[in-house]
Amino acid sequence: MNEAFQAIAQAAHALARRLPYIIVMTVAEVLTGEQRARIERAWGHLPYNVYGSTESPIAAECERHSGLHIFEDVIIPEVVDAAGNPVPPGEYGERLVITVLFRRTQPLIRYEISDLVRLSPQPCSCGRTFALVDDIQGRVEEVLTFDGLNGGRVAIDPIFFEPLLGPIRAIAWQVVQEPTELVVRLSGLSDDMSCQQIGLMLDRALRARGALVPKVTVISVDRIPRTAGGKAPLVKSNVPRIGAPVGSGSAIEGKLCSWTDRV
Numbered sequence: 001m002n003e004a005f006q007a008i009a010q011a012a013h014a015l016a017r018r019l020p021y022i023i024v025m026t027v028a029e030v031l032t033g034e035q036r037a038r039i040e041r042a043w044g045h046l047p048y049n050v051y052g053s054t055e056s057p058i059a060a061e062c063e064r065h066s067g068l069h070i071f072e073d074v075i076i077p078e079v080v081d082a083a084g085n086p087v088p089p090g091e092y093g094e095r096l097v098i099t100v101l102f103r104r105t106q107p108l109i110r111y112e113i114s115d116l117v118r119l120s121p122q123p124c125s126c127g128r129t130f131a132l133v134d135d136i137q138g139r140v141e142e143v144l145t146f147d148g149l150n151g152g153r154v155a156i157d158p159i160f161f162e163p164l165l166g167p168i169r170a171i172a173w174q175v176v177q178e179p180t181e182l183v184v185r186l187s188g189l190s191d192d193m194s195c196q197q198i199g200l201m202l203d204r205a206l207r208a209r210g211a212l213v214p215k216v217t218v219i220s221v222d223r224i225p226r227t228a229g230g231k232a233p234l235v236k237s238n239v240p241r242i243g244a245p246v247g248s249g250s251a252i253e254g255k256l257c258s259w260t261d262r263v
């Protein structure tokens with residue numbers, strides 16, 4: 001799911017669903033509940049979310065839309081923790097490890113994908129027996145860590161931002177942690193809520209989770225910037241990992257709406 005798809009969904013809604021379709025599928029990025037609802041409003045049907053990597057398809061939704069069935073006929077999946085130990089269904093792993101059964105020239109055996117994946121402890125009501133992924137929170141690199149209000153460090157999962165930013169009337173949003181601030185980009189912003197209110201709302205929510213954020217910067221942009229691979233992750237961190245050289249972070253572009261400063 002991405003910015004362009006949301007723009008198409010809005011256009012389809014404006015055209016009273018005159019756009020023909022056979023099936024709506026989303027790939028490559030985390031599909032949020034708000035995005036799913038927008039697509040349903042536009043086309044009248046829920047999208048089929050497909051999960052995969054460059055190296056292999058991994059899973060797809062069935063008609064029940066209650067999770068993604070892993071393609072266990074072509075891959076062997078393992079949900080593991082940071083130490084590589086198996087994680088039971090119902091709990092998030094720190095990595096998904098796959099062994100691909102169909103590659104003939106470049107074997108992939110226990111290939112690590114750093115996605116936070118949770119398998120469903122319940123079988124799907126459709127009757128298919130392939131394992132069901134009931135949630136994908138994105139890459140482990142998308143987990144942001146902040147100084148804690150009461151000391152220590154506080155980890156914020158990427159899914160934390162969806163209920164806060166998803167309902168805002170905008171085509172797309174992105175949260176980027178820079179070394180000295182948290183940058184929020186909103187494209188196609190048409191909400192009654194001002195950028196200042198959005199910044200304050202986020203600041204309050206993060207503090208309620210015990211995270212100390214030095215500064216929240218809200219920016220209205222024409223388009224969410226994409227990576228070299230063409231993706232626009234909802235959440236990412238430009239904070240150097242421990243031991244890596246300190247960089248200056250990514251450049252800020254677009255119209256600066258407002259910001260909130262914290263001591």
Ligand SMILES: [Zn+2]
Pocket residue numbers: 062063064069124125126127128
């Ligand atoms: Zn199913």
